Amino acid sequence: MPWLLMIAHRRAVDRVRASQAAMVRAALHAALHADRPYDSVTEDVLTSLQARCVRAAIAELSEPQRRALILAYFVGHTHTEVATLLNLPQGTAKNHIHDGLTHLRGLVPAHA
Numbered sequence: 001m002p003w004l005l006m007i008a009h010r011r012a013v014d015r016v017r018a019s020q021a022a023m024v025r026a027a028l029h030a031a032l033h034a035d036r037p038y039d040s041v042t043e044d045v046l047t048s049l050q051a052r053c054v055r056a057a058i059a060e061l062s063e064p065q066r067r068a069l070i071l072a073y074f075v076g077h078t079h080t081e082v083a084t085l086l087n088l089p090q091g092t093a094k095n096h097i098h099d100g101l102t103h104l105r106g107l108v109p110a111h112a
Contacts, residue, residue, distance in 0.1 A: 018076065018077075018078050018081075021076035054104075057108045058070075061100050064086075064096045065097075065100030067096075068086065068093055068096035069101065071085055071086070079094050
C-alpha cells in the first residue's frame, strides 16, 4: 500500500508541475504577443541579453544534460516524460536535469 500511495503521489506531483508549466508558457506567449509601449525598449534589451547569456551557458552543457533540460524547462515535460522521450531510465533523466541545472548555476551570473 505505501508503494502504491507513493506512485499516486508522484503522478499527482508530475501533473501539477506540467499544469504549472503550461500556465507559464501561456502567460509568456500572451506577454510576447501583447502590444508593447515604447518605454519597454530597455526591458527588451535586458531580456535579450539575459537570453543570450542563458543560451551560451546551455551550449556549455553536455549533450544529454542539454537535451534533458530543454525538454523539461523549455518544452515543459515532466521527468517521466523526459525519460520516455530520451529512452532513459527515469533516475538517469533526473540526474541529467539536476546536473545540468547545477552546472548552469556556475555559468549564468545571478542577475541574468
